[in-house]
Amino acid sequence: MPTIVIPTALRAYTDNQTSVKVEASTVGEAIQQLAERFPKLKPHLFNEQGRLRSFVNLYLGDEDVRHLQGLDTPLNEGDELVIVPSVAGGTATHVPTPGRHAPPGQSESPALSDWRHLIDDTRLQSVSLSQEEVLRYSRHLIMPEVTMEGQKRLKAARVLLVGAGGLGSPVAMYLAAAGVGTIGLVDFDNVDYTNLQRQILHFTSDVGRPKLQSAIEKIQAINPHVHVIPFETRLTSENALDILRDFDVIVDGTDNFPTRYLVNDACVLLGKPNVYGSIFRFEGQASVFWATHGPCYRCLYPEPPPPGLVPSCAEGGVLGILPGLIGLVQATETIKLILGKGEPLIGRLLLLDALAMRWRELKLRKDPNCPVCGENPTIRELIDYMEFCGLRGEEAPITTDELPSITPRELKERLERGEPLVILDVREPFELEISRLPNALHIPMGQVAERVHELNPADEIVVMCRSGGRSAQITRLLQAMGFRRVKNLAGGINAYAQEVDPSLPVY
């Protein structure tokens, strides 16, 4: 029987099964069978019209089924069908409609030949190494793949890291140590306690400081020869082209879809290589998108999943070492691009399952119909990426205003007065071990719809989660199901801990 490999992001809908055996003779039959066996999974695979969603890719072996016979591709005994979805923190789920891509047999990597001249000779001649640098880089200089020329290329190179967080940390440290001459950093965040588990560029003593300050200090401590250019700003459609223009390689260390599409489109418009990495729980993806020589991110995932369908990294969590593993793939690819050596990850998507410690390599092809790098692109300038990702509404204050909510202080006062409130905690069971409110009814978010009979519409219900996002969705769901007296606990149990009950931990 063929097996379908389920990605982490979708395992919540398959009773945590990592793979499912099906009795099917084609890819279409297999996916249909999977959806029937796990009805909750169905909306994540198919849209309302019953077509496979555009952010779910299906691979048989290392080949995208769109390049085989689509849903009619035959399956044999022992075949493994892999679902590759898009995930914000570094993994994406998309299946463009069949027929969008080049038919099988068409050449897969046009003009891969001339990618090796990222640093031109004029710039190469303008740099030299001091005696201290020669000593520092001596283990590079004696390698035939690097030599003095390669080390000068590294020194002449300008690399931009978008994000100085989980992925940006190892990339920045290794690029600095390797002698990349100029490193640009885009980040506007401050270091938070929850960052320390994986963002190794930042230390406990940095909590509360701007990430850029912390990053510059560490990079210069590793290698004072590196010139760091900080951009303390959010990357936007207005500033992206100006920021990216002066760099040779862009490293995507973002954790959200709007910035990921923005980085991709800006790189395509400027003809720059985009060294991509993404992470979710214990799974990661990496590739090099360079439209001049191969596919871009949109060739893989033309559109983002609708908000809420795929959990974010903040909701889903991430294993602390994972950005290290994926970030080092990005750092390696960056250095190879600069040196002009080896075989870059252009046209290949690397998938890591750290739990199984298994890497897979999938083929990526340029999509001639890609909206940004295809033959007749419809995107010729940067667009509104919040709107493109369907996030405008979430940011607009009007939506939260409309949502009936209660502050932690109000809740505490009303509980102390003994008012008959039902507190509905929609977090996952393991989160209750971190912090909980007494007498709360616990129904994990994904089970609320089917267990709604446990709630009484006549009760006044306060929905709560960690920080207010999931509970807002459930508040809306319950409203839509006819509950009139439902409220969202603003800021979740973390805000409750910070504002009224310091004995509870914040996580």
Ligand SMILES: [Zn+2]
């Ligand atoms: Zn493309």
